[in-house]
Structure formats: structure tokens, C-alpha cells
Amino acid sequence: MAADIPSFTLNTGYKMPSVGMGCWLGPAGHEETVEQMCKTALEVGYRHIDTAAGYFNEAAVGRAIRASSIPRADIFVVTKLPNGDHGRVAASFAESLAKLGLDYVDLYLMHWPQAAGPDGATIPRGTSPTFVETYKEMEKLLATGQVRSIGVSNFSVKNLDELLSATDVVPAANQVEVHPCLPSVELMQYCESKGILVTATRLWVCRPKEYDGKPVFLEDPDVVRIASDRGTTPGQVALSWGVQRRTAVIPKSENAGRIKQNISLVTLSADDMSTMDAIHKKPGLHRSLLRYHLNARMAPCLGGRTRTWDGT
């Protein structure tokens, strides 16, 4: 049975469940883990799965979906165009769809505004294919019926402005780093004013003890207190805050207990919401947490490179 959580209606009219399973596990080679975590997620009520060509696990996601007895129409599947494929959108999308083994994708995102050349290096801004050119190719996919909605990821207000002024289809979603340490208020307001749903990535950002000792929001005393008041965990407070401020959230977990926990939202009071909104104003807490994500498995992503698969 689907979990009892809200859905958001996209500007295309399609509904996206507010909590999804994030599927980024770093470099290729974790297909079995992803398949199992998606199967568990679907069993406990997730109906939204977030993957990407650059996560190297679309086939595993597709296997998990097909292995479930859940009708395809009840599952919201997101995948993304990799940076290196901005010049071959239709072919890259066809490859993703074939790997997923599905007839259509619910939401297809441009993973990053920056295109990359064959050597993986970012192409300078303004050089073809620009993100406007790439997005126009994505717009054409809508007519095929194989993509229900298109959108972007990691787009700033500046880039969204440029995109909107040069294209016809307003992105249904913008998937970006948003969490209590980086509430991205200006971007959120901009997206809301244009009818673009924000999907928040990195709400969890790993269990803090695995990292360099700097505080992260899961250990913040206010978050811990709200969790205790609500009889829940700091993580569930963070996810509930995300959904209540109208972002979709896509926590990744391989742990069956946490997979289940992450889709159990609580209702936060107005005071709780204000407290959560202000976490990033505390000394040392306002920041991107991109680097916090790296654990032993992610480390090879950085070997000799300055970027991980997600460009961080």
C-alpha cells in the first residue's frame, strides 16, 4: 500500500509523491544494493524513485519496479540527462528508457546546466550545446509520450531566468541542494512564483559521525528537541520540514529501518517550522554540505578528479 504522505501537483498536472527514494550510490557497481533498496522502498509504500543515467543503476531500478506488483501508473520515476550527453538528448533518453525497461518516465531532468565534453571537462558557458539548446531538445521529448514532464536540476535563479526567457515549457521541477543548513529561500520563492516544484537533495547528508566533526543539523539541539517533543527522530523532523515547506524530498537509504522511517512524516507546528527555518542562522551552520556526503564508497569518485558523478 502507498504510504500516507502528500503529493505535489506539478505544472503539467501530474502528481509527484512528496517523498521519494534517492538512488545515488556513487560510482558504478552497486546495482544489487540499489535493486534491493528500491524493492524495500516499494514494499513499505514509496511510490517515487529518483535515479539518473549518471548513477549507473537505471536497470536495477527498472528491475525493482517490475518485480513489484504495483501498477506502473502508481510509481513516479525520475531520471536525468548526464552532462556529457547534452549534445545527444534524444539518444541519451532512449538509452535511459531502455535501461529502465519502462514505456515512459514521469520526469526527465537536465542533471546540471553545465555540458561536458568527451573528456568529461565542463564546456565553457555560452558554448554550444548551451543549456537552452539542450532544454529545447528535451521539450521535443514531450511529444513522444515517453516523458510526462521535463525539468532541471542544480539551476540557480540566474540560470532559470535565462532558461525561461528562451524556452516554451516551464520546467516542472528543479532538483537542488536544500536542507536546514541551506534553505535556499530566494530560489524557493523564485521557483514557487514560476510554478516550478523544488525537489530537495541532501536532506540527510549522512550520519554526521562519519565526517569531520563539524556540526550538521541532525545533531542540532533544537532539531533534537523538536524530535523528542514529537516522539520522532531528527531526520524525520528534517524531512517533515522539507515537505511542509513544499519541497519534495528524496532521502537515500540502504537500511530497511531508515527506509521505513524516512517515509513517516510528522506534523510540525508553526513554531517548529520557524525554528527549523532559522537553524542555518546559527554560527557555522549556514553552508552547502556537498562534501559531507562522501563516505568510503564515494571516495573513489574523487580519485584524481575534482568532481564526483554529481559534479560536486
Ligand SMILES: NC(=O)c1ccc[n+]([C@@H]2O[C@H](COP(=O)([O-])OP(=O)(O)OC[C@H]3O[C@@H](n4cnc5c(N)ncnc54)[C@H](OP(=O)(O)O)[C@@H]3O)[C@@H](O)[C@H]2O)c1
Ligand atoms: N540532482 C543532483 O545533482 C543530486 C545531487 C545529490 C543527490 N541527488 C539525489 O538526492 C538523493 C539524496 O541525496 P544524497 O544521496 O546526497 O544524500 P541523502 O539522502 O541526504 O543522505 C544519504 C545518507 O544519509 C543516510 N541516511 C538515510 N536516512 C537516514 C536517517 N533516517 N537518519 C540518518 N541518516 C540517514 C544514508 O545512510 P544509509 O543508507 O545507511 O541509511 C546515507 O549515508 C540522491 O540519492 C539522489 O537521488 C541529486
